[in-house]
Amino acid sequence: MAELTYRDAVIRGIAQEMERDPDVVFLGEDVAKPGGVFKATVGLYEMFGPLRVRDTPISEQAILGAAMGAAMTGLKPIAEIMFSDFFAVCFDYIANEFSKSRYMSNGQVKCPLVVRTGNGAGVHFGAQHSQSVENWCMMIPGLKVVAPSSPTDVIGLLAASVRDPDPVIFFEHKSLYASKGEVPDGEIVDQLGTAKIVKPGKDATILALALMVPRALEAAETLKSEHGIDCEVVDVRSLVPLDTQTILGSVARTHRLFTVEENPRLCGWGAEIMSIAADEAFYDLDGPPVRITTPHIPLPAADYLEDIVLPTPQRIAETVRRSLNS
Amino acid sequence: MAKVKDRAPGTAGSGLNDDIGEDKRLAMYRTQVVIREAEQRAFDLFLQNLVKGTSHLSLGQEAVAAGFAGAMQKGDLSFCTYRGHAHTLARGVSVEKVLGELMQRDNGLMRGKGGSMHLTSVDHGVMGSYAIIGAHLPIACGAAWRAQYKGDKDVSVCFFGDGTTNIGAFHEALNFASVWKLPVIFVCENNLYMEYTPIADVTAVPNPAADRASSYGLERIVIDGNDADVVYRTAQAAYQKARAGGGPSLIECLTYRHSGHSRADPAKYRPEGELERWKQRDPIKIYRERLLQFGVSEKTMADIDAEVRKMVDDATEVCKAAPPPPADILTSDVYADGGWAWRN
Numbered sequence: 001m002a003e004l005t006y007r008d009a010v011i012r013g014i015a016q017e018m019e020r021d022p023d024v025v026f027l028g029e030d031v032a033k034p035g036g037v038f039k040a041t042v043g044l045y046e047m048f049g050p051l052r053v054r055d056t057p058i059s060e061q062a063i064l065g066a067a068m069g070a071a072m073t074g075l076k077p078i079a080e081i082m083f084s085d086f087f088a089v090c091f092d093y094i095a096n097e098f099s100k101s102r103y104m105s106n107g108q109v110k111c112p113l114v115v116r117t118g119n120g121a122g123v124h125f126g127a128q129h130s131q132s133v134e135n136w137c138m139m140i141p142g143l144k145v146v147a148p149s150s151p152t153d154v155i156g157l158l159a160a161s162v163r164d165p166d167p168v169i170f171f172e173h174k175s176l177y178a179s180k181g182e183v184p185d186g187e188i189v190d191q192l193g194t195a196k197i198v199k200p201g202k203d204a205t206i207l208a209l210a211l212m213v214p215r216a217l218e219a220a221e222t223l224k225s226e227h228g229i230d231c232e233v234v235d236v237r238s239l240v241p242l243d244t245q246t247i248l249g250s251v252a253r254t255h256r257l258f259t260v261e262e263n264p265r266l267c268g269w270g271a272e273i274m275s276i277a278a279d280e281a282f283y284d285l286d287g288p289p290v291r292i293t294t295p296h297i298p299l300p301a302a303d304y305l306e307d308i309v310l311p312t313p314q315r316i317a318e319t320v321r322r323s324l325n326s
Numbered sequence: 327m328a329k330v331k332d333r334a335p336g337t338a339g340s341g342l343n344d345d346i347g348e349d350k351r352l353a354m355y356r357t358q359v360v361i362r363e364a365e366q367r368a369f370d371l372f373l374q375n376l377v378k379g380t381s382h383l384s385l386g387q388e389a390v391a392a393g394f395a396g397a398m399q400k401g402d403l404s405f406c407t408y409r410g411h412a413h414t415l416a417r418g419v420s421v422e423k424v425l426g427e428l429m430q431r432d433n434g435l436m437r438g439k440g441g442s443m444h445l446t447s448v449d450h451g452v453m454g455s456y457a458i459i460g461a462h463l464p465i466a467c468g469a470a471w472r473a474q475y476k477g478d479k480d481v482s483v484c485f486f487g488d489g490t491t492n493i494g495a496f497h498e499a500l501n502f503a504s505v506w507k508l509p510v511i512f513v514c515e516n517n518l519y520m521e522y523t524p525i526a527d528v529t530a531v532p533n534p535a536a537d538r539a540s541s542y543g544l545e546r547i548v549i550d551g552n553d554a555d556v557v558y559r560t561a562q563a564a565y566q567k568a569r570a571g572g573g574p575s576l577i578e579c580l581t582y583r584h585s586g587h588s589r590a591d592p593a594k595y596r597p598e599g600e601l602e603r604w605k606q607r608d609p610i611k612i613y614r615e616r617l618l619q620f621g622v623s624e625k626t627m628a629d630i631d632a633e634v635r636k637m638v639d640d641a642t643e644v645c646k647a648a649p650p651p652p653a654d655i656l657t658s659d660v661y662a663d664g665g666w667a668w669r670n
Contacts, residue, residue, distance in 0.1 A: 052475075077468075
């Protein structure tokens with residue numbers, strides 16, 4: 001075991017896979033010699049050389065297009081899109097190309113690639129560099145969508161994503177890069193499509209993703225110590241495939257369901273889970289399921305304003321407490 | 327290459343003792359006839375409501391497909407647009423598979439799951455037809471990057487229309503390919519119209535592809551896209567350069583589509599006489615005359631014409647008799663496990 005930052009876990013995860021498979025290549029803006037704007041790829045260029053770790057021009061379409069062409073002809077590319085907000089300038093590849101080519105070609109074309117991206121708020125970059133856009137990708141058939149919350153999960157899920165035969169969108173949270181965790185030694189390989197119960201509990205289920213996981217855990221501690229409410233916190237981890245068994249299994253035990261979502265409210269990932277719960281777990285529920293989200297607004301830049309709009313541990317705890325007491 | 331030079335033109339069986347040679351020329355002639363007959367058949371079947379959805383024909387542009395495919399080696403990769411029937415056929419995909427897909431039958435190339443705009447046959451090196459303008463230029467770069475990285479000798483060739491030269495992905499791909507020195511060839515089929523609007527009305531330079539080449543450190547190349555020999559020789563040079571590690575080429579082929587943009591377009595925006603003038607420069611007409619000059623007999627070509635016509639007739643009948651795709655393929659191949667499951 002060693003303590004590792006989330007940022008260093010990204011480096012270790014990529015290195016682990018590049019070490020294992022010479023067909024794994026890595027491209028993106030400022031990722032090679034500069035080591036990444038978030039310093040999450042430092043040292044890879046030195047480890048694997050200029051043929052496998054490549055700086056690109058500021059050409060997001062070229063980055064994702066090239067990753068796709070390389071993937072469909074035998075490589076296992078990892079592409080970085082610096083900020084997930086930039087998906088909007090290369091969304092054709094995500095929404096129309098590598099997500100659909102297998103289907104349209106009746107199974108002939110395969111695109112085993114990973115798109116890594118810095119997602120989410122908390123660093124006060126304003127409306128075009130802070131969004132949580134995992135729901136943009138969740139709605140597209142053919143993609144897999146992953147968002148880890150801890151250093152160990154970063155390594156394990158990144159490895160699973162690189163080894164997966166489908167295109168995977170891998171959301172790293174910008175505000176988690178400096179966070180730390182104990183990480184086991186040796187190779188780590190996790191499984192896509194698996195949620196994780198990060199804190200067991202019996203009174204309510206709180207589903208969270210990425211930065212919202214530590215916040216949900218903090219809220220759960222407050223609820224336990226101050227109100228005697230024992231919450232189960234589930235890290236969803238993988239939006240596609242979605243581990244509904246773990247989620248609905250938890251609801252069947254706690255009988256209450258909350259989601260904590262950083263994405264703006266409309267069509268956020270929690271809405272789909274609520275719909276599934278309404279269909280399949282209605283009689284398990286003792287009260288209305290509640291979504292705790294960022295409101296349906298562009299994100300403001302000022303720290304004071306941004307801090308208000310994201311779900312905070314206080315807002316989560318207060319919402320759960322009031323809902324359980326009503 | 328080994329043909330005898332001193333045989334008199336017009337003599338039965340006389341060959342062309344130059345860099346292209348008789349066998350290659352007859353093959354390229356046949357390719358053009360296959361495309362012409364299949365595309366014309368697609369149009370006729372559309373009029374009978376047997377080709378559904380949309381389709382974009384390459385009638386009049388056959389020489390580009392024949393010339394580039396003629397100069398390709400096995401293993402080279404083609405990336406096409408929604409106007410991709412010609413390039414798919416030129417790589418040897420059967421007319422039956424193509425017509426079957428256009429007619430949305432179970433015997434189609436992708437069993438009806440892709441349609442006219444997405445013809446794909448990986449076994450033939452046809453790595454897809456892309457219906458979002460410009461999307462496949464970066465994708466071809468990626469395939470070329472793989473060849474460069476692995477030391478493979480194949481070249482990726484990316485065909486697109488003049489309208490593509492005004493979209494961002496075109497410029498991103500050209501810069502990217504040039505900086506990375508990728509073995510990729512960008513082929514612009516300039517047929518004068520982006521869709522309905524003349525390309526000249528919406529482009530800042532007269533030659534929409536070639537006049538941009540210098541921005542990316544590439545040579546300015548404009549060729550007669552209706553002469554398969556010219557196309558073939560230009561392609562050869564570009565393949566050789568790419569295989570030798572010399573990087574990408576951008577080639578603008580001047581050509582003309584005899585039909586509208588898509589099946590819905592009667593092309594009434596064209597000035598009077600333009601189509602007739604271009605039909606004087608019909609690529610198949612040009613090539614027939616060339617072959618006659620070189621001593622290939624009328625009969626040789628008539629035999630090819632008849633053989634192709636029969637092949638297209640037979641394929642049409644097979645497709646007409648083929649069933650529609652079964653509903654159980656609806657949910658197949660969304661994901662690599664063969665299915666569509668997004669949850670447990």
